Amino acid sequence: MSEQNKSGISRRDILKGGAAAAGLATASSLIPTRFAIGGTAKVKVGILLPYTGTYAKLGSNIKDALQLRIEQNGGKLGGREVEYVNIDSEAAPPKAPELTNKLIKKEQVDFLVGPVHSVVGMAMVKLARNSGPITIIPNAGANGLTGQLCAPNIFRTSFSSYQPGFPGGTAMLEDGHKNVVLMYWNYGFGKETGAAFKESFLAGGGNIVKEIPTPFPKVDFQAYLTELAALKPDAVFTFYAGGGAVKFVKDYAAAGLNKSIPLYGAGFLTEGVTGAQGAAAEGVRTTLHYADSLDLPANHAFRQAFQKATGNAADVYAVQGYDAGDLLVQGMAAVDGDTGARAEMISAMENATIDSPRGKFTFSKAHNPIQDIYLREVRNGQNEVIRTVQKAVEDPAIGCKLG
Numbered sequence: 362m363s364e365q366n367k368s369g370i371s372r373r374d375i376l377k378g379g380a381a382a383a384g385l386a387t388a389s390s391l392i393p394t395r396f397a398i399g400g401t402a403k404v405k406v407g408i409l410l411p412y413t414g415t416y417a418k419l420g421s422n423i424k425d426a427l428q429l430r431i432e433q434n435g436g437k438l439g440g441r442e443v444e445y446v447n448i449d450s451e452a453a454p455p456k457a458p459e460l461t462n463k464l465i466k467k468e469q470v471d472f473l474v475g476p477v478h479s480v481v482g483m484a485m486v487k488l489a490r491n492s493g494p495i496t497i498i499p500n501a502g503a504n505g506l507t508g509q510l511c512a513p514n515i516f517r518t519s520f521s522s523y524q525p526g527f528p529g530g531t532a533m534l535e536d537g538h539k540n541v542v543l544m545y546w547n548y549g550f551g552k553e554t555g556a557a558f559k560e561s562f563l564a565g566g567g568n569i570v571k572e573i574p575t576p577f578p579k580v581d582f583q584a585y586l587t588e589l590a591a592l593k594p595d596a597v598f599t600f601y602a603g604g605g606a607v608k609f610v611k612d613y614a615a616a617g618l619n620k621s622i623p624l625y626g627a628g629f630l631t632e633g634v635t636g637a638q639g640a641a642a643e644g645v646r647t648t649l650h651y652a653d654s655l656d657l658p659a660n661h662a663f664r665q666a667f668q669k670a671t672g673n674a675a676d677v678y679a680v681q682g683y684d685a686g687d688l689l690v691q692g693m694a695a696v697d698g699d700t701g702a703r704a705e706m707i708s709a710m711e712n713a714t715i716d717s718p719r720g721k722f723t724f725s726k727a728h729n730p731i732q733d734i735y736l737r738e739v740r741n742g743q744n745e746v747i748r749t750v751q752k753a754v755e756d757p758a759i760g761c762k763l764g
Contacts, residue, residue, distance in 0.1 A: 403444040404693070404700065407464035407494070409475030409485060411452040415603055416477045418633070420450070423499045423682030425671050427474060430686025433666070438689055439698025450476045457484035465493055471700045472497065474685055477678075479503035479522075479550050486510045495692070495706065499685040500678060504553050507729040509760035513707055516728040518684040518715070520650055521756040522553035525627040528734040528750040529598055529648045530562030533625055535750070536646075538596040540568045542589055545600035547574035554600040554627050562598075570594045580608040586616045597622055602629035607637045614641035628737065628744075633676045635742045642739040650732045650754075651677040651719040652746045660718035680718045687715050727758035 408427070410420035424447065431443055446468045448460050457476070464470050465488065473489055473496040476482050482501030489496045490512035498506055498517040502524075507517050533541060543558060545551035552574070559569060570592055573585055589597060597618075601609045606629060613619055619641070624630075628649025635642045653664070653676070663683060667675040688710055695709030696702040714723050715730075722732040733752045737744040 403442045404438045404472070404698070405444050405446060405468065405470040406438075406472045406474060406689070407446045407448070407468055407470030409448050409450045409457075409460055409464060409473070409481075410499075411477050412447070412449040414452055416452045419477050419500065419678045422671075422673065422676060422679040423477070423685070425673075426667060426675070426679040426682035427499065427686040427689075429667060429670050430683045430690065432670075434690045439693030439696060441693075441698045446470055450478065450481050452476075452478040452481060454478070454480040454484060457481040458488060461485045461488045465489065470494055472689060474499060476501055479506070482506050483510065486512075486515055490515055495703070495710070497685045497688055499681045502550060504756065504759070507725075507727040507756060507761065508758050511727045511758060511761035511763050513763065514703075516688060516710060516724065518688060518730060519681040520732070521729055521758075522550050523557040523756045524650065524730075524732070524734060524754050525629075525648045526554035526557030526600070527561045528736075528754060529558045529625060529627060530560065530565060530567060532646070532648055532736045532750045533562060533596060533598060534565045534567055536596075536623075538623065538625075539566065540570050540595045542571050542573060542592060542594045542597045543569055543599075544573045544575060544585065544597060546577040546602075546605065548577040551577065551600045558598055578605060580605050582609055582612045583616075586612060586618060589618060589622065590616065594622060597624050599624070599626040599630055601626065602632075603634065606630045607634050610634075610638045610645060611641045619644065628677070631737070631739050631744055633678070635739055635744065638739075639742075642742070644739060646736060646738045646747070647744065648734050648736055648750055649677065649744075650730070650734055651680050652735050652737045652744045654743060654745050655719065655735075657718065657720060659716050659720075663718040675718070677719075684715050684717045684719075687717075688713060691715075725755050725758060726763055727756065727761040728763070729756045729758060731755045 412420050473494045477500045479501040486506055495514045500519045502520050502522045504521045543555055545555045625646045628647040630647050631642055631645055664675045667679055691713045692706045692710040696706045720733050722730045725731050731753050734750050734754050736747045736750045738747050
């Protein structure tokens with residue numbers, strides 16, 4: 362018996378198949394490309410986030426929330442199945458070009474999502490902007506990512522360093538603090554946050570008693586706290602995050618400063634670390650675009666879904682990943698899954714409204730969120746919303762040539 366007969370396929374079947382294929386080829390010229398693509402290939406979403414090291418939890422929460430949003434859409438984008446290509450960025454800037462190129466050139470992803478670390482983000486965006494895949498930044502906050510490095514295919518669903526910093530000055534003035542000390546980790550994001558704070562605080566009549574940049578990532582704060590006690594400012598505004606924020610807040614309380622000098626900061630001072638800070642965090646006020654306690658239907662639904670899906674409590678990083686997923690859902694729906702309809706998709710994403718757990722937001726011409734910033738206070742271990750400090754905060758996107 363021939364191989365053809367074993368398989369149940371005759372020469373006549375092959376000839377018929379050839380004629381059918383020819384007919385299909387003719388017919389396909391009349392069918393929109395998006396239909397043909399949508400019916401065959403999976404969408405490849407490349408994800409460059411940290412899954413090990415200091416920022417591992419941030420990376421996992423972003424990834425899990427992004428995938429949750431797509432699962433809520435039937436696990437599809439524009440009607441197409443999704444393939445995720447995950448790479449651990451290790452939050453290591455020297456590795457960023459190689460890992461980004463792996464996703465773009467070797468894996469040939471349709472979309473690129475990441476990173477957490479701003480310096481990794483700068484390297485990634487330099488390779489992806491303009492001719493690379495449509496890229497969504499779900500955390501990295503360096504101003505330049507949607508400033509000097511802005512491009513039609515680069516979007517951000519998180520924040521710029523300007524956004525929590527600038528309203529911080531307004532919040533402290535509204536709370537009656539006119540003479541403050543400004544402290545921050547002395548690296549790019551810290552300096553940008555401090556500069557944004559000064560811009561609003563000084564313009565509103567505030568006075569910076571002293572500006573104290575501290576070495577990054579060192580967490581030996583004792584000498585600076587002794588100096589603070591001697592300066593006796595009305596209050597202190599800071600930028601610290603992660604383990605540094607835990608150490609700073611604990612040391613601040615241990616020195617007794619929390620009893621006489623109110624402590625403020627960009628939201629990362631207490632975001633996701635109040636459990637580790639314990640009682641020392643009580644009363645600390647911060648400015649950020651999200652709070653666990655936001656009384657919004659979208660927030661309640663998201664927190665419940667994220668907890669059920671992952672067993673973990675949601676945080677701002679999960680929110681930013683979820684919103685990145687929503688932007689992908691909206692962009693692909695607008696073109697019926699045709700990743701080749703790039704201009705149409707970008708236009709749809711530019712004009713998208715994200716019904717986020719943080720509150721609805723839209724995008725600026727530079728593709729950065731235009732979003733509300735809240736003043737929060739730690740009460741019983743939770744960041745509770747005190748008030749909205751500033752609505753629809755738009756990053757100035759200095760150096761961006763879009764629009």
